[in-house]
Amino acid sequence: MFFNSLTFAIFLPIVFFLYWFVFNKTKSSQNFILILASYYFYSCWDWRFLFLLVFSTFLDYATGIQIEKTENASTRKFWFWLSVGINLGFLAVFKYYNFFASSLATLLSDFGLKSSPFLLDVVLPVGISFYTFHGLSYVIDIYYKRIKAEYNFVDYSLFVSYFPLLVAGPIERATHLLPQVKVRRAFDFEKAKEGVYQFTWGLVKKVVIADGCATYANAIFDHYPAMNSWSLILGAVYFAFQIYGDFSGYSDMALGMSKLFGIDLLRNFNYPYFSRDIAEFWRRWHISLSSWFRDYVYIPLGGSKGSKSKQVRNVFIIFVLSGFWHGANWTYLAWGFINALYFLPLLLLNKNRSNIEMVDLKWNLRSIKEIASIFYTFLLACLAWIFFRANTITDAVAYIKRMFSNGNFASQYLANERYNYELLAIVIVFVIVEWNNRFSIEPISGRKSGLKLALAIAAIIALGTFSDYKEFIYFQF
Amino acid sequence: MKSFLIFIVKIVLITVLLAVVLDFGYTAIYLNSKSRDKVADVFKSKARSYDVVILGSSRANNHFVTRIFEKNGLKTFNYGMSGGHLYEASLLLKLMIERNYEIKNLILEADLNLSNDKQSEGVAAKFLPYIHRSEIIKNHFEQESNFNELYYIPFYRYLKFDSKIGSRELFNTIIQKKTVANENGGYYALGVNKKGNMKNNILSLNPLKRNKYYEEIKQLCKTNNIRFIPIMTPMCENVIGMNYFEKVKSAYPEIHNYENVVIENKYFSSCGHMNDNGAKKFTSIVVRDFFKK
Numbered sequence: 207m208f209f210n211s212l213t214f215a216i217f218l219p220i221v222f223f224l225y226w227f228v229f230n231k232t233k234s235s236q237n238f239i240l241i242l243a244s245y246y247f248y249s250c251w252d253w254r255f256l257f258l259l260v261f262s263t264f265l266d267y268a269t270g271i272q273i274e275k276t277e278n279a280s281t282r283k284f285w286f287w288l289s290v291g292i293n294l295g296f297l298a299v300f301k302y303y304n305f306f307a308s309s310l311a312t313l314l315s316d317f318g319l320k321s322s323p324f325l326l327d328v329v330l331p332v333g334i335s336f337y338t339f340h341g342l343s344y345v346i347d348i349y350y351k352r353i354k355a356e357y358n359f360v361d362y363s364l365f366v367s368y369f370p371l372l373v374a375g376p377i378e379r380a381t382h383l384l385p386q387v388k389v390r391r392a393f394d395f396e397k398a399k400e401g402v403y404q405f406t407w408g409l410v411k412k413v414v415i416a417d418g419c420a421t422y423a424n425a426i427f428d429h430y431p432a433m434n435s436w437s438l439i440l441g442a443v444y445f446a447f448q449i450y451g452d453f454s455g456y457s458d459m460a461l462g463m464s465k466l467f468g469i470d471l472l473r474n475f476n477y478p479y480f481s482r483d484i485a486e487f488w489r490r491w492h493i494s495l496s497s498w499f500r501d502y503v504y505i506p507l508g509g510s511k512g513s514k515s516k517q518v519r520n521v522f523i524i525f526v527l528s529g530f531w532h533g534a535n536w537t538y539l540a541w542g543f544i545n546a547l548y549f550l551p552l553l554l555l556n557k558n559r560s561n562i563e564m565v566d567l568k569w570n571l572r573s574i575k576e577i578a579s580i581f582y583t584f585l586l587a588c589l590a591w592i593f594f595r596a597n598t599i600t601d602a603v604a605y606i607k608r609m610f611s612n613g614n615f616a617s618q619y620l621a622n623e624r625y626n627y628e629l630l631a632i633v634i635v636f637v638i639v640e641w642n643n644r645f646s647i648e649p650i651s652g653r654k655s656g657l658k659l660a661l662a663i664a665a666i667i668a669l670g671t672f673s674d675y676k677e678f679i680y681f682q683f
Numbered sequence: 684m685k686s687f688l689i690f691i692v693k694i695v696l697i698t699v700l701l702a703v704v705l706d707f708g709y710t711a712i713y714l715n716s717k718s719r720d721k722v723a724d725v726f727k728s729k730a731r732s733y734d735v736v737i738l739g740s741s742r743a744n745n746h747f748v749t750r751i752f753e754k755n756g757l758k759t760f761n762y763g764m765s766g767g768h769l770y771e772a773s774l775l776l777k778l779m780i781e782r783n784y785e786i787k788n789l790i791l792e793a794d795l796n797l798s799n800d801k802q803s804e805g806v807a808a809k810f811l812p813y814i815h816r817s818e819i820i821k822n823h824f825e826q827e828s829n830f831n832e833l834y835y836i837p838f839y840r841y842l843k844f845d846s847k848i849g850s851r852e853l854f855n856t857i858i859q860k861k862t863v864a865n866e867n868g869g870y871y872a873l874g875v876n877k878k879g880n881m882k883n884n885i886l887s888l889n890p891l892k893r894n895k896y897y898e899e900i901k902q903l904c905k906t907n908n909i910r911f912i913p914i915m916t917p918m919c920e921n922v923i924g925m926n927y928f929e930k931v932k933s934a935y936p937e938i939h940n941y942e943n944v945v946i947e948n949k950y951f952s953s954c955g956h957m958n959d960n961g962a963k964k965f966t967s968i969v970v971r972d973f974f975k976k
Binding site: 226393395398399402624628659660663664667668669670671672673 | 684686687690691694697698701702705838841842843844845846847849850851
């Protein structure tokens with residue numbers, strides 16, 4: 207059941223009605239209906255994975271309490287590592303085992319040793335990377351005594367399984383979400399309205415931008431050896447907007463619908479393509495994951511403290527881990543590694559925190575430099591996305607090589623029976639709209655919101671891609 | 684909460700209103716602009732007179748060279764549509780008859796397309812802008828499972844088939860972007876394709892015993908005094924020995940088997956489609972056999 211599906215359009219109003227009109231008396235009843243809805247939502251993919259979700263929830267709930275109750279350091283450590291080990295074990299088995307087994311077999315065959323690895327025939331449970339990270343952050347925070355353990359199982363379950371964030375985030379923190387589920391939510395019209403606006407804008411990003419770009423990006427990436435330089439450049443740009451529209455669109459829909467239930471989720475995207483350097487890009491892209499790695503990996507490793515060599519090591523660790531989090535494929539590792547390389551000069555020159563605030567242009571020379579920096583950062587991001595999108599690293603390298611060596615910049619007719627440049631106008635309009643609204647959460651609210659909402663709905667109806675349905679990219683992670 | 688519910692009702696109303704307005708706008712544009720495909724061309728036409736009309740899929744569109752018919756004094760148009768099934772061929776013929784076309788001969792490419800009597804969504808979509816303006820189209824689609832959605836929900840048909848009749852096609856219609864669909868008498872020549880796929884496994888393919896739309900076309904021809912010439916058109920060397928065409932012949936003895944009149948791969952762009960040279964050779968044989976005796 208995807209957020210942009212007809213079934214979800216039926217599911218959401220039903221849950222909304224039950225939540226506010228039937229189960230609205232107490233916090234417990236509100237949480238109960240949300241849990242029920244969340245489990246139903248998750249079971250729509252594969253009901254068998256519900257057991258995994260419930261087990262994972264119970265594990266972190268129980269170990270959290272044990273860690274808090276125990277004063278003995280080694281017992282605390284035992285419960286902590288039990289939780290971390292099992293959580294990561296699930297990820298290892300479902301997501302990474304086959305990758306490691308086949309990679310080892312390839313390595314052995316390179317040394318002339320033949321092996322036939324035992325591969326698991328399992329489907330990756332949807333959202334496993336997200337809810338595992340939820341649970342991990344909770345247990346780690348209890349272990350380091352940053353938060354108290356949650357004793358109410360329903361409340362804790364809702365923190366892990368809340369359906370708007372269950373399958374593709376944002377990766378919530380107990381400090382942010384748990385306090386909200388501990389109190390009864392009262393209906394707030396303004397907040398709900400904001401939610402509708404944000405949901406609608408997320409839908410525009412998904413069906414107009416992401417799915418539109420996907421049609422072109424797929425036609426180009428899947429036939430890249432026959433593409434000219436112009437098509438390959440456009441392919442990379444289209445994919446950059448596909449993944450942005452897809453994931454930030456999903457996040458906007460999640461945040462928007464959550465507001466309908468009176469719950470605020472963490473912001474996950476903050477106009478990343480208007481970043482002036484890669485460090486800023488990573489503070490604006492998939493914020494909940496970046497901050498997770500920062501708080502639970504980078505800072506414990508020493509972060510930006512210590513010698514430069516240690517700082518460099520830490521940067522490479524979190525970027526490569528972040529790439530690997532996305533999937534068990536060398537291309538994701540390469541993508542993470544390339545981003546670490548981009549980040550390195552900023553770290554060495556102590557410029558990684560130069561651009562904190564959103565870019566604000568004035569009529570001066572500095573603004574020209576800032577615009578150039580935005581384009582340069584976008585170019586770097588696009589080059590890295592090629593590795594993310596390509597099937598293999600060899601394909602990615604060949605794609606880039608051809609992009610720079612082909613030298614033909616004529617328009618080209620693609621396998622999807624369209625010319626390569628046709629979508630550019632829509633992408634440019636989208637960029638202009640986002641640019642003009644970069645200081646707000648979405649472009650619909652504010653003055654003339656009714657008109658803007660009508661335009662957004664018209665764009666969804668008239669410009670959306672519906673016949674060639676595409677799943678959300680991040681569901682596979 | 685009351686304010687919010689009113690807000691949601693307003694959004695629903697705006698959405699419905701937009702769908703109605705867009706539906707009206709799209710339909711008006713498709714109705715009042717220059718035709719970009721064969722369906723629109725027939726829909727907007729008035730009585731025409733042809734010696735030969737050709738119907739079928741791309742294997743008709745790429746195989747019957749209109750010019751060769753014309754050279755022999757036969758006023759001809761190739762209405763073969765790439766990707767089309769007999770479902771659409773039948774509907775197109777019904778539209779022609781409704782518009783009082785005078786057709787003497789109808790050549791129907793009837794071979795691989797006999798294996799199903801379902802619609803080809805991409806081609807059938809081209810009829811949908813006119814569904815409220817033609818009883819023929821409405822009746823033809825009425826048997827489809829999604830007819831109610833297509834007919835009654837405003838804009839649903841443009842949304843469902845956005846790649847065929849959606850905003851992109853609308854834009855191309857508005858700017859009158861050039862199309863070759865109706866040029867060369869409807870014939871579309873394929874070039875020599877050295878990398879063309881010359882393999883096509885049709886071993887497991889079976890013609891339907893009674894293809895509903897084939898029978899419908901046959902009956903329409905009979906009722907309207909049109910000479911009906913169903914033809915199986917050539918395929919590449921690779922399919923020799925796969926007895927699909929024999930299966931067709933035994934189920935439909937009246938269909939003329941021309942599968943083997945052109946067989947060499949040099950005449951093909953891909954296994955199922957002849958190039959221009961192959962099409963000329965094939966068309967000359969057809970003209971000789973049916974129109975010169």
